[in-house]
Amino acid sequence: MLKVNNINVFYGNIQALKGVSLEVIEGEIVTLIGANGAGKSTLLKTLSGLLKPKSGTIEYLGEPISGKAPQSIVKTGISHVPEGRRVFSNMSVEENLELGAYTRKDAGGVRKDMEKVYELFPRLLERRKQLSGTLSGGEQQMLAMGRAIMAKPKLLLLDEPSMGLAPLMVKQIFNIIEQINKDGTTVLLVEQNANMALSIANRAYVIETGRIEISGTAAELQASEEIKKAYLGGL
Amino acid sequence: SGGDGGNSKDFKLGVNMELSGNVASYGESMAKGVEMAVAEINKAGGVEGKQIKVIKVDNKSEAAEATNGIIKLTSQDKVNAVIGAATSGNTVAQAQIANDTKTVLMAPGGTSPTVTVDEKGKVREFVFRTSFIDPFQGTVAANFAANNLKVKDAAIFSDNSSDYAKGLSDAFKETFKKAGGKIVGEESYVAKDTDFRATLTRLKAKNPSFIFIPGYYEEVGLIVKQARELGITVPLMGADGWDSPKLVDLAGADALNNTYLINHYSTEDPDKKVQEFVTAFKDKNNGDAPNAFNALGYDTVYFLADAIKRAGSTDSVKIQKELAKTKDLSLVTGVLSLDKNHHPIKSATVLEYKNGKQVFNTKINP
Amino acid sequence: MALLEVKNAGIQFGGLKAVSGFNMELNQGELIGLIGPNGAGKTTSFNLLTGVYVPTEGEILFNGRRLNGLPPYKVTQSGISRTFQNIRLFSELSVLDNVKVAYHSLAKNSILSSIFRLPSHFSEEKNMENKALEFLKIFNLDSLKDEKAKNLPYGQQRRLEIARALAAGPKLLLLDEPAAGMNPQETHELMELIAFIRKQFDLTILLIEHDMQLVMGICERIYVLDHGQLIADGTPEEIRNHPKVIEAYLGEEVPSDHA
Amino acid sequence: MDWLQQLINGISLGSIYALIALGYTMVYGIIKLINFAHGDVFMVGAFIGFYAITGWGLGFLPALIISMAFCAGFGVLIERIAYKRLRNATRIAALITAIGMSLLIEYLMIYIRGAQPEAYPADVLPNKAINLFGAQINSQSLFILLTSIILMIILQFIVHRTKMGKAMRAVSLDMDAARLMGINVDKTISFTFAIGSALAGAAGVVFGVYYTKIEPLMGVIPGLKAFVAAVLGGIGSIPGAMVGGIILGSVESIVSAAGFSLWRDAAAFIILILILIFRPSGIFGKNTKEKV
Amino acid sequence: MKKSKPFWAFVILAAIVYGVVQFFIGSGLLNQYYSNLFITISINIILAVSLHLVIGITGQFSIGHAGFLAVGAYISAIATMKFELPFILAIVIGGVVAALAGLIVGIPTLRLRGDYLAIATLGFAEIIRIVLFNIDYVGGAAGMQVSHLTTWPITFICLFITILVIANFTNSRHGRACIAVRENEIAADAMGINTTYYKVLAFAIGSFFAGIAGGLYSHNFYILQPGNFGFLKSFDILIFVVLGGLGSMTGSVISAILLTVISAFLAQYPETRMIIYSLVLVIVMLYRPQGLMGTREITDLFKWKTAKGGN
């Protein structure tokens, strides 16, 4: 479904991604783990068009998308839940969800999906009219995911959805990710919480200082001593 | 020192005028008059054998720029004399430098007494003017209102940002009261205002039968228009600051009916000198008639040339001495004699606007 | 007498009671955890303790002195300093200067002494620099002292924030999610560092954290907030098995204490 | 009735401020830029209207529309040339650029056509005096008020009821997140500049008709006043800009009516400062104190 | 001592600049036009550096600096013209009163943030101007005549003191406290810094030196009018600071010199002067949005060099 081929991405003179290649197959949950500053967020931003790779290609559903503007990439069915949630703080929960469906023209479908989101996150239904800036961290995370679902994505990019969340909430969020995946959305999940991520993923990539260092099935990685030491706090 | 004395081939004449900005109309008119006179004199052989060379600077109708302008003229260009500025305020801004550098400074139309006399009452030795002064203008206006228009209740709406308007309104008040009239309202505005409706509404409520509006044409034009819109139909009057073609554009010919102004001369004056000037000016300017500031600019050059001739030298101290002694010099805008404060004693003309044209009403002698 | 006593403190934003009836006692030298679901009011209670918010109810006593209504800088000067959930470094300043700024209120020379470069200016500056370098060494940041704070990687920024808070000379140190965004390896190093500074500086520490390995691993006692209310307090063992805490915060499976 | 007349004076003046302030507020709302060149777009609008009326002999309404259309394009152009590059720079850098653009437009105008003023012809709009309880309302000021109100209502509708409006609000809150929603940020910003500038153009024509005199520096003071009005109302808020404009116009009128015309501008600023001291984000502004 | 090296370098540089200019003026090589230009440059540097302390160092977005310039200008002019006090004393009085004005303006407004602070300071500056407008004692709108007393030596001494004081203040724990306020007010507060105190202090010091500049300004221009102190004047000063690079004192100095010289040079081309000036402004900001110097100081350049050499 998604094929990233040898991309290089820069912030000014700083190279954040160095020849990264990876692949996501339809229906999978693929996770990308790595230390702080490894380039995980940079990769997701490049996929959704916020950053442009200097070289290399990105193919999605057989079409090249690198260099396209984010708004056209959204239309092709890729939704990105950015790091730090980035909800529209001065707008209500409902308005945020409506914006998620900005590119869609099927009013009926939008209404249905809105109901689906409220079903997944009953908390959001309770807070429909509340300004999203006043929600707690976990609630904002739900909103950010709900908003992405409203675009009816085929591929969902999640950037550290568990960051700063209470343990119970982390579990809920991961359950929901699995749920969304079962309902037919392919997921590329970036996580610091590698344990959890690997437990729901099919395959995984490990990125270090801008390079993919290891890849394999989630089970393989979970079993690897090396990985345990470096990323799973395996002591 | 005032220029390089007798050494140079040319007589350098600085012209520091309002060529842009709020009152550009005056400066442009005066500069045109100056240039016409300079051309005539140069053609006739110049002054003391020297050709007059005009160096113009634009003071943008701002005092600070006027100061910069004269600094440049005296220190960079080393001029022998300066003409300018058009308005009193911008002339006063140059006075101290003129005195310090012993450069003759000639104001064609700066009517405020402060142009030639400082706040301590001392005469500014090197500064002269060609026009009459505001106490006289104000008196003429008040007498005209009381005697010719026969009004009893007058109001004043004056420009608070110029010494010129302040002086006029003081003189008007004093004389009008003396003539038995009453001042029922007094308001002021500042240059560059555009909305006078609130204050005019306030004035209207006082029911004056005449309003004196000393100020410059840009604001006066809007005031006259807005006053008429608010239903103020009484006669309005101003002084030489009203004289600009722009006034008619801004106020509209209709609104200007039943308004009067005081001016330095009238093109309708049958005097031979005036008519010769009018014809010569029209010849050079595709038929446009000269306004008072064309005439004052023109006269100022002759005023200066006369003194140079009497001094027999282009040395500025000598010129200054002779200028101060000027007596009965016949010019387009009247016969000029200076008093000890460098104030000329001259006659004034009252004009009336009729359908956008200035029409001669009366001439008043001092 | 307890070092810090919070008596029935609370605050309301509009209609929302973010924290209410909050009671807490910290004794000299303790290391205490504060946990609770997102939006429970943990950060808000830090803000109450540090004077960012003025409590609308109750009182806060530090060393027996009432803190209610004191502006933050006075609270800090009286011996409480903190780190922030969302890092707040002086990003254009060097690492060294970040720490020096915190030492500011302990220095004494006047403005005039600085303007006229009197001896007291030089001696205080020297002193400040030495102290700051000491702190940086502890946090292994001394080699980066001339780097701008904003150029540090995330983990080092977190450490710098703690170093800076220490330089203000606190008796009580408040840490708001110090391990957020760190991977398990980095978290582990942080735990050791916290234990070390507590001993070294004879500190009392109160920390907020969602990482249960850290909280359960180093805290002696834990307070649990939910919906602005204290729902439990006790030793890690008690908290781990507290039904209310499990329901509101931990969920069914409890991570094991790895230590 | 004096006070009625004064009220009308104030509201007429205020509705011109409001029209300019709306553009300020919209641009500020979306990219947090105090667009100092806005007052000069207003000036350009006044001249376009003037030339349309005197040069091509058009009436008020066509002149208004031409001026609005021209200014819309002009505003977009300014944004593309001068501000787009600076979206990620500090706001103060963008502010200085805006000041630079303002000067540039003013002096280019002077260079092109000279500094002398121009007078709007008096017969653009029928100017009948209507006598209402003793106050002279001329049909012009009614017409102007009406134009302002209609334009404001249309604007309010666009921002709150249309998809574009929602996109504008989203862009103003978080540009990157808006992109991720599929919003074309550049287009949205251009659209905002177009609308704001069109309103400034309209204000220019209205000003010309009402006050007659137009000149290349005419935008400076009304621009500043409108900015004050926008802040007074809470910068970024559309109703705030309207209310701020009307309040400012009325305060000026009241102060002059009370005989303190020379203190008029000072009074306006004093009111501004008082309001800011008690409501640091203006009348309608949200007090967005940073959450710690 | 390491810290005093830049100090002595500065003193020597200052002495050289002074000596050279003084030599040219004394020997008559420079006429009044040029000596005036040097004075104007110095005044502008004082203004730029004083605003730099407020905006660049303390991060308080004040765009009404001309108001304090006006206070200093008028107070010192009153002192010399009406009370016939010595010029030096008049300058100091102007500075002190401007600093007081700074306190009066600063205390209520400095709790505002960002653009709201900006417009409030601008508002105060306009109020100051309008008050002057309405005081007949100082000539109202028409202005007052002031003797020309400003000379190159006096101007230079004022400039020297201004730079020295502001540089010393900045490079001390107090200056760092101001920078901390700029960088993150909440964190500064939490680190025990009385943020209000330092904001008001920086504002008062900035106003003081603006007042000093005012004294020099009014006695250099013969006539003093409120109209000279409008918001465009404030913008001029703001432009020096931002164009030089926010937070860089060297930048402020350099851009004050550069822009003053450019302005003076362009005076010969009145029709295109403002067009070129504004183009320069826009283009510099578009291509160097961080300003000419960024946040660097001239002393950093030396440091950088030695650091490089050392490696």
Ligand SMILES: Nc1ncnc2c1ncn2[C@@H]1O[C@H](COP(=O)(O)OP(=O)(O)OP(=O)(O)O)[C@@H](O)[C@H]1O
């Ligand atoms: N806007 C930026 N400008 C300059 N450098 C940046 C920028 N954003 C990120 N970087 C750098 O790029 C590298 C990769 O950053 P990225 O945010 O992708 O890391 P990450 O893996 O997502 O880390 P984290 O776990 O902290 O989120 C880092 O070295 C970072 O410092």
Ligand SMILES: Nc1ncnc2c1ncn2[C@@H]1O[C@H](COP(=O)(O)OP(=O)(O)OP(=O)(O)O)[C@@H](O)[C@H]1O
């Ligand atoms: N300044 C404020 N105005 C309004 N509501 C506020 C304010 N500060 C906090 N709140 C609200 O108070 C509640 C508690 O917030 P707080 O930040 O203390 O949560 P927390 O326990 O730290 O959560 P997290 O673990 O997500 O950081 C939240 O509902 C929050 O929205």
Ligand SMILES: CC(C)C[C@H](N)C(=O)O
């Ligand atoms: C040109 C004139 C209208 C000037 C006016 N008489 C004045 O003194 O200012």
Ligand SMILES: [Mg+2]
């Ligand atoms: Mg990341």
Ligand SMILES: [Mg+2]
């Ligand atoms: Mg928190």
